[in-house]
Amino acid sequence: MRILAIDTALGLCSAGVMDSATDIFIASESLQMDRGHAEALMPLVERVISKVEGGFGSIDKIAVSVGPGSFTGLRVGLSAARGIALGLEVPAVGITTLTAFTVPLIDGDERSLIVSAIDARHGHMYAQIVSGAGQVFRPPQIYSIEALIAAVKSRSVRVVGSGAAMLARALQMEGIHPEAVDQLDGPDLGWIARLGVSANPEFAPPTPVYLKAPDAHPQTNGRVSHV
Numbered sequence: 001m002r003i004l005a006i007d008t009a010l011g012l013c014s015a016g017v018m019d020s021a022t023d024i025f026i027a028s029e030s031l032q033m034d035r036g037h038a039e040a041l042m043p044l045v046e047r048v049i050s051k052v053e054g055g056f057g058s059i060d061k062i063a064v065s066v067g068p069g070s071f072t073g074l075r076v077g078l079s080a081a082r083g084i085a086l087g088l089e090v091p092a093v094g095i096t097t098l099t100a101f102t103v104p105l106i107d108g109d110e111r112s113l114i115v116s117a118i119d120a121r122h123g124h125m126y127a128q129i130v131s132g133a134g135q136v137f138r139p140p141q142i143y144s145i146e147a148l149i150a151a152v153k154s155r156s157v158r159v160v161g162s163g164a165a166m167l168a169r170a171l172q173m174e175g176i177h178p179e180a181v182d183q184l185d186g187p188d189l190g191w192i193a194r195l196g197v198s199a200n201p202e203f204a205p206p207t208p209v210y211l212k213a214p215d216a217h218p219q220t221n222g223r224v225s226h227v
Contacts, residue, residue, distance in 0.1 A: 001019075002059050002061075003059070003060065004059045004084065005028075005063045006063070007064070007192055008065070009065040009186060010118065012032060014029065015029060016048060020194075023194070026051070027048045031044065032185055056087075060090055061196060061197070064094055066097075068209055078094075093206060096140065097186070098140050100195065102160065104160075105132070111132070112155065112156045113137060113152050113158070114131070114157075117163035117166075117167045118161050123145055125148060126143075127163075128140040149176065157178050158180040161184060164183045
């Protein structure tokens with residue numbers, strides 16, 4: 001299977017085509033950026049596809065990061081993934097950023113905890129906590145930093161994600177010293193592709209995972225009445 005993986009959820013704009021038989025990218029490209037995904041993504045995808053024999057016609061499936069992350073970035077990636085899948089008549093699946101952050105660290109150690117974290121601002125984080133064996137300890141949702149600290153006390157812990165350094169500093173101030181701190185601008189595109197290979201579109205649709213309402217709301221005061 002050839003799978004096109006796309007990620008625009010956080011600080012990267014990435015795309016790549018992986019051959020699941022070899023577990024190797026045929027072609028991939030990643031740009032570091034906090035803004036500008038809308039302008040960068042499709043030219044990036046076209047550059048990647050130009051290096052793949054058979055082009056778009058050789059793609060069997062699309063995998064895209066679905067959040068949590070940037071509202072604008074997510075919409076860009078999801079729109080592209082859906083559009084390409086529709087045009088090629090192939091399935092598209094969504095992979096959460098927190099899962100893509102977590103999976104590479106799972107090593108079978110049931111005693112340790114893995115916290116994947118994304119800064120949600122105002123003293124909160126999008127996060128999930130799993131054991132080293134992959135068992136869910138705290139589900140994906142928005143947590144206060146204090147709640148995350150309380151959840152991992154007295155356990156060995158590793159932190160990963162775009163909020164890893166911030167969370168690690170908060171843990172250290174409470175005397176908790178993570179065994180590993182993996183500060184990343186975005187999830188590993190390879191894991192989005194690998195998880196996408198086995199993901200079922202029925203249970204992993206390409207729809208956004210926000211975990212909280214947007215900060216901006218439609219204006220209601222002073223709205224002009226429709227005639």
